[in-house]
Amino acid sequence: MSKGGIILKGLVKDNPTFVLVLGMCPTLGTTTSAINGFGMGVATMFVLILSNIFISLVAGGIPDKVRIPCYIVIIASFVTILQLVMQAFVPSMYEVLGLFIPLIVVNCIVLGRAEAFANKNGVLDSACDGLGVGLGFTCALTLIGLVREILGSGSAFGFKFMEGDGILAFVLAPGAFFVLAYLMVIFRKLTGNL
Amino acid sequence: MAVESSFKNMVLRLSEVCLVCSALLGLVYGVTKAPIEAAAVAKTNAAISSVVPAFDNTPSGEVFKVGLSEGDSLTVYPASSGGVPVGFAVESNTNRGFSGTVKVMVGFDIEGNICGTSVISHSETPGLGAKMTDPSFYEQFKGKNPSSFKLTVKKDGGDIDAITAATISSRAYADALSRAYAVFQSITCKSECNE
Numbered sequence: 001m002s003k004g005g006i007i008l009k010g011l012v013k014d015n016p017t018f019v020l021v022l023g024m025c026p027t028l029g030t031t032t033s034a035i036n037g038f039g040m041g042v043a044t045m046f047v048l049i050l051s052n053i054f055i056s057l058v059a060g061g062i063p064d065k066v067r068i069p070c071y072i073v074i075i076a077s078f079v080t081i082l083q084l085v086m087q088a089f090v091p092s093m094y095e096v097l098g099l100f101i102p103l104i105v106v107n108c109i110v111l112g113r114a115e116a117f118a119n120k121n122g123v124l125d126s127a128c129d130g131l132g133v134g135l136g137f138t139c140a141l142t143l144i145g146l147v148r149e150i151l152g153s154g155s156a157f158g159f160k161f162m163e164g165d166g167i168l169a170f171v172l173a174p175g176a177f178f179v180l181a182y183l184m185v186i187f188r189k190l191t192g193n194l
Numbered sequence: 195m196a197v198e199s200s201f202k203n204m205v206l207r208l209s210e211v212c213l214v215c216s217a218l219l220g221l222v223y224g225v226t227k228a229p230i231e232a233a234a235v236a237k238t239n240a241a242i243s244s245v246v247p248a249f250d251n252t253p254s255g256e257v258f259k260v261g262l263s264e265g266d267s268l269t270v271y272p273a274s275s276g277g278v279p280v281g282f283a284v285e286s287n288t289n290r291g292f293s294g295t296v297k298v299m300v301g302f303d304i305e306g307n308i309c310g311t312s313v314i315s316h317s318e319t320p321g322l323g324a325k326m327t328d329p330s331f332y333e334q335f336k337g338k339n340p341s342s343f344k345l346t347v348k349k350d351g352g353d354i355d356a357i358t359a360a361t362i363s364s365r366a367y368a369d370a371l372s373r374a375y376a377v378f379q380s381i382t383c384k385s386e387c388n389e
Contacts, residue, residue: 032320062207063199070211077215081222088229091237095315168359171320 003128010132017140017180018187022108026100027141028176034157037145038138039093040100045134046082047104051075052118052130059119071114076105109137140183147179237314238285238299242271245301245310246281249273253283260377268377279304282381286374291316291366292323298367300374306382307339311371316363323363331357331364340375 016022026044031037054074062070083101086094094101104110113133118126149155152170154162169175197203235254242253253271261267271283281303288296297314311332318324325331334355335343345368346352349361356364 058211061197062211063197063203065199066204066208070208073208073211073215077219080219084222084226084230088226088233091233099317165358168322172322 003124006125006128007132007135010129010134011136011139012191014133015136015140015187016109016112016133017137017144018184020109020112021184022112023137025103026107027144027180028173030097030100031141031145031148031176031179032171033149033153033155034142034146036096037141037143039097041134041138041141043082043086043097043101044104044107044109044137045131047075047078048110048113048134048137049127049130050078051110052113052126053123054078055114055118056121056123056126067119068111071111072105075110075114079104109133144176144179144183147183148175151175151179238271241299241312241314242273242283242301244312245299246271246273246283247275247301247303247309249275249280251275260380262373262376262380268373270377270381273301281309282378284374284377285314286370286377288366288370288373290362290369291318292360292362293317293319296326296363296366296370298370298374300371302375302378305339306341306375306378307337308335308343308371309337311335311367318360318363318366323357323360323366325357325360326363326367331355331367335371340371345372345375 010016014020017027023044026040030040051071051074055071058070058074059067079102082104083094086097086101113129117129121129146156148170149157150166152166152168152172152175154160154166167175170179197207238254243249246253251272251274253273256272258270258272259267260270268287269285271285272279273281273283281301283299283301286298286300288298290296294317296316296318299312299314301309301311303309313327313332316324316326318326338353344352345354347354347356347361347364347368349356350365352368354364354368
């Protein structure tokens with residue numbers, strides 16, 4: 001498959017949120033606004049690309065029985081690096097996402113791609129896969145966050161276009177489930193015959 | 195997979211991966227340590243300067259702690275201009291929030307009027323309690339003196355307009371402010387007693 005095909009596959013056909021339904025914890029937890037969703041998506045994409053590259057490099061030398069611990073160590077290291085870098089250079093973003101950053105370690109998407117793709121493919125293909133799936137995740141989270149923000153707080157990307165509060169339920173946990181469910185339906189309808 | 199899962203191989207490879215990863219982490223930690231500390235200091239300074247009258251000293255260098263009760267103390271950043279004290283920024287906290295500790299920087303001028311308040315950290319519900327960081331909520335404290343402005347929400351007979359659907363968070367904010375004012379009172383009393 002071509003590099004572009006791999007990226008597109010992660011974005012649409014293997015979209016982690018709407019199709020694979022992986023990584024639901026950060027999806028539901030961080031998407032209170034478009035910008036938070038976007039931040040979480042980019043953070044996960046960063047870890048995904050790096051861990052995919054790294055794992056595809058070392059996969060051949062790792063005995064089968066200890067591969068999961070090895071992957072987790074690698075993923076955890078990149079997550080911690082990300083956490084330190086964010087804390088140092090984008091403290092405001094870190095404050096919003098801080099709680100969810102360590103959780104990227106146990107995000108099924110990252111381990112899932114390591115298991116399903118990176119350990120059987122080359123470095124470049126794995127990087128493309130990480131980019132594609134990461135982009136898919138970022139788009140999905142930004143979209144969910146945007147819808148929740150518009151309905152819940154009457155603003156989009158932080159710009160308020162409506163006075164007052166909006167429908168508070170959409171900013172709270174139940175809203176995350178509603179929005180995710182409807183977007184999933186729409187996404188599957190649109191991409192069903194692709 | 196290319197490598198056989200023998201005991202020796204497993205121990206060896208897992209150790210190698212751990213070693214490389216920890217070396218990498220150590221490296222990044224070393225690089226980011228200074229910026230992280232600088233960011234924390236910058237944040238505190240920004241919070242201080244947003245809540246007290248204009249000053250020209252470095253409050254974070256003259257910090258002291260004031261005890262409220264046994265094992266409970268708040269950090270105070272004194273602000274002065276040309277050597278004359280102009281106010282105090284009190285880093286207050288409360289555990290009465292809806293979820294977790296709420297930390298608020300509260301600034302008083304020398305008469306005890308609240309010059310400003312600024313939330314340092316909280317984990318209140320987004321869209322509800324988290325509105326404590328909105329100007330529409332915290333602006334109501336500006337210029338108020340807690341000796342005449344009762345620091346409890348209106349529901350409890352006080353003067354604070356609570357955040358809609360977030361009375362607990364509003365109460366927590368009020369609690370943090372009251373604690374800061376108690377500290378302010380104990381500071382001013384102390385200086386009067388010295389005179």
